[in-house]
Amino acid sequence: MQIIQKGNQYTNSSSRDGHAPIAIVDHISGGTMNSMDSWFTSSGNEQSSAHFGVSKAGEIHQYVPIDRMAWANGLSVIAIAKATAPLIKELSPVNPNKYTVSIEHEGTDGSLTEAQFAATVWLHKYISAEVQRIYGKPIAFDDKHVIGHFQVDPVRKPYCPGPKFPWSRLYAALKTKEDEDVKVDKAETIVNGNRLADDSILIEGKVYVPLAAVGEALGAKVNWNNVTKTATLTIKGAK
Numbered sequence: 001m002q003i004i005q006k007g008n009q010y011t012n013s014s015s016r017d018g019h020a021p022i023a024i025v026d027h028i029s030g031g032t033m034n035s036m037d038s039w040f041t042s043s044g045n046e047q048s049s050a051h052f053g054v055s056k057a058g059e060i061h062q063y064v065p066i067d068r069m070a071w072a073n074g075l076s077v078i079a080i081a082k083a084t085a086p087l088i089k090e091l092s093p094v095n096p097n098k099y100t101v102s103i104e105h106e107g108t109d110g111s112l113t114e115a116q117f118a119a120t121v122w123l124h125k126y127i128s129a130e131v132q133r134i135y136g137k138p139i140a141f142d143d144k145h146v147i148g149h150f151q152v153d154p155v156r157k158p159y160c161p162g163p164k165f166p167w168s169r170l171y172a173a174l175k176t177k178e179d180e181d182v183k184v185d186k187a188e189t190i191v192n193g194n195r196l197a198d199d200s201i202l203i204e205g206k207v208y209v210p211l212a213a214v215g216e217a218l219g220a221k222v223n224w225n226n227v228t229k230t231a232t233l234t235i236k237g238a239k
């Protein structure tokens with residue numbers, strides 16, 4: 001995945017005032033990616049911005065650096081009291097923009113294309129890793145720290161990021177490790193001095209060996225039941 005920088009001198013942002021980002025807020029843009037790009041870089045926009053935008057084609061655009069605050073969820077002190085997200089209530093009256101990273105998604109009702117979903121999963125992980133790198137602590141991928149705009153501002157933004165936003169699929173995807181994080185290596189298996197011809201592999205510190213080859217090298221009979229997915233090893237002379 002690749003991040004395309006789109007922010008310019010007109011993109012709104014300000015200091016986090018010492019706050020580290022601890023949550024991600026998901027949004028729906030309510031329009032096209034082109035309109036998002038032009039609005040967040042327009043000299044006429046003096047009211048809003050977001051850190052990232054994810055297009056339906058799966059492109060990621062960045063408008064504001066992670067170590068700056070974007071103007072995406074700002075609330076008055078009175079409005080913060082109406083937030084439903086526990087984190088926002090706990091940290092009241094701090095402006096949520098100070099400690100959040102915001103992602104806009106191209107679209108209207110929250111439904112994401114497959115490419116868009118894959119890109120936003122990657123982006124959530126990227127943001128957490130960047131926050132870890134810059135501030136020393138990653139963003140937790142739970143429903144307290146990955147939230148929707150409607151939980152921050154239920155009065156003005158009850159439909160952001162939309163009724164079709166795939167929350168449970170997102171949380172499930174955020175729990176899985178990146179493919180490249182899984183360490184796979186070659187391993188060797190020697191049975192009674194004989195090296196097995198079949199490849200053994202090492203996955204995350206565990207060696208996986210071909211059972212039939214090991215069994216046969218030990219003089220055992222190996223039966224595989226494809227219905228019950230059971231392998232039965234019978235070693236001659238053993239009871």
Ligand SMILES: [Zn+2]
Binds near residue numbers: 160
């Ligand atoms: Zn929003």
